[in-house]
Amino acid sequence: MAQETPTIEGMIQRKNVQILDGVASWEEAIRVAVTPLVEDGYVEERYISGIIENTHEMGPYYVLCPDLALLHARPEQGVIKQQLALTVLRHPVRFKPEGPDVRVLVTLAAVDADSHIEAMKRLAVLFSSPANITGIAEAADADEAYRLFVGAPASA
């Protein structure tokens, strides 16, 4: 069955964009970044432990570049509906001791390998410039972070 392929605006809600001061550990970072999607019924709570277990097994595979993590696990690890959340940490977290520091946490719940492709096209553009990532990390508030996230210009 063909799945819906929403745009990025259709994949993230403003209320699931949060700015936090900091976290005590990388495990807590995963917990706080996934929790909005648990509360809204997009993922089961075990999605959190799934990402943590995957990290123990494979390392922090979701740290794509300095300052950016695309937190996700496999669909069968507790995804109910596809969705994104965005968490900005004012004080960075490290997912392994040697770094890098990460302030921007994008949480992805994907139902299969392809249905989120339209949103990922936007993310590919957004993530291709470190300035875009820094812009979100240093957004004045969650409204601005949301706007930069969904409305990122094609070149920055």
Place this chain on the structure above:
Amino acid sequence: MKDIRKIMCACGSGLGSSLLVEMNIQDVLAKLGIDGVEVTHSTTSDVRPGAADLFVVGRDLADFIKEVDDDQKVVLTNIVDKDELEQKLREKLDL
């Protein structure tokens, strides 16, 4: 130019970084004027010699595709850096 018809991007889940890298490879190939290359994304468990002509993974997962020869794989330090990707693809394609 080396004959590469199929490129497989792989990551742990098969839907995160591998999909981003697939999109970036499509862009780089278009920029280089190369067509006729099939680019796919999958999990590292689907990586085996012969499944594609070239495999692309992030550095953290390089250990998971050890059975692939060095000349058939690209290991990216920065998953989203298109310049690094282009440079490493050029090497593999003998451009």
